[in-house]
Amino acid sequence: MKSRTPKTSTLALLLGVAFMDIMDGLFIVLGADRVTPDLASGPYLFFDLTFIDWDHSLCMGVLLSLLWGALFLRNPATSCLAALAVFSHFLADWPVHNHDLALYPYSEQHMGLGLWGSLGTGAWVLEGLFAALLVAFAWRRARLAHISLLRPALLLLVLFVVMSPWLSPMLVIARLPEPWAHLAHGTTVALGFLVPGFILVRMIDRDQTRASA
Numbered sequence: 001m002k003s004r005t006p007k008t009s010t011l012a013l014l015l016g017v018a019f020m021d022i023m024d025g026l027f028i029v030l031g032a033d034r035v036t037p038d039l040a041s042g043p044y045l046f047f048d049l050t051f052i053d054w055d056h057s058l059c060m061g062v063l064l065s066l067l068w069g070a071l072f073l074r075n076p077a078t079s080c081l082a083a084l085a086v087f088s089h090f091l092a093d094w095p096v097h098n099h100d101l102a103l104y105p106y107s108e109q110h111m112g113l114g115l116w117g118s119l120g121t122g123a124w125v126l127e128g129l130f131a132a133l134l135v136a137f138a139w140r141r142a143r144l145a146h147i148s149l150l151r152p153a154l155l156l157l158v159l160f161v162v163m164s165p166w167l168s169p170m171l172v173i174a175r176l177p178e179p180w181a182h183l184a185h186g187t188t189v190a191l192g193f194l195v196p197g198f199i200l201v202r203m204i205d206r207d208q209t210r211a212s213a
């Protein structure tokens, strides 16, 4: 989205795609969402997402998208793209999540194709390939504008390796006693999106400014 519309605020898009998981981390820490350690649940999360309806249900996905988009209403185009960025997170979560995406809070119906559970490490590889394809697409377009995406791509590679089945911090966190397990899980999810998110925004904005100068 950023490479197709370079003038759109990087923060609106890159923190937009992270918004649902930042809220997820906060809600887990506050106790509104529930997660349960389960080392068999998937390639790198090692938790069952027992109740994440306040941020990862279809209904709340739409609401959070509108809420994030509303923050950028001063620029209608950015506002629409920011809302789409948030909702793209729900769409990208759907194939991998283990049937824990509710229709609305407390709904009986749940969605999610469950690739995390069924493919295990294969799901992590697939997510990496999907990200690599997007990077390649953005890279080609950025090169036309004389912008290098080398640093953001390297950061993504580091994140991908850190979130591997063998190095994921959740391997340690899932073995902690409660309440530390869910508190550390929520904090790690929120910070795991906020910190790299802000670093990526800064990297891309600086490279874009340098290229236009």
Ligand SMILES: [Zn+2]
Residues within 6 Å of the ligand: 020, 021, 056, 089, 093
């Ligand atoms: Zn998510």
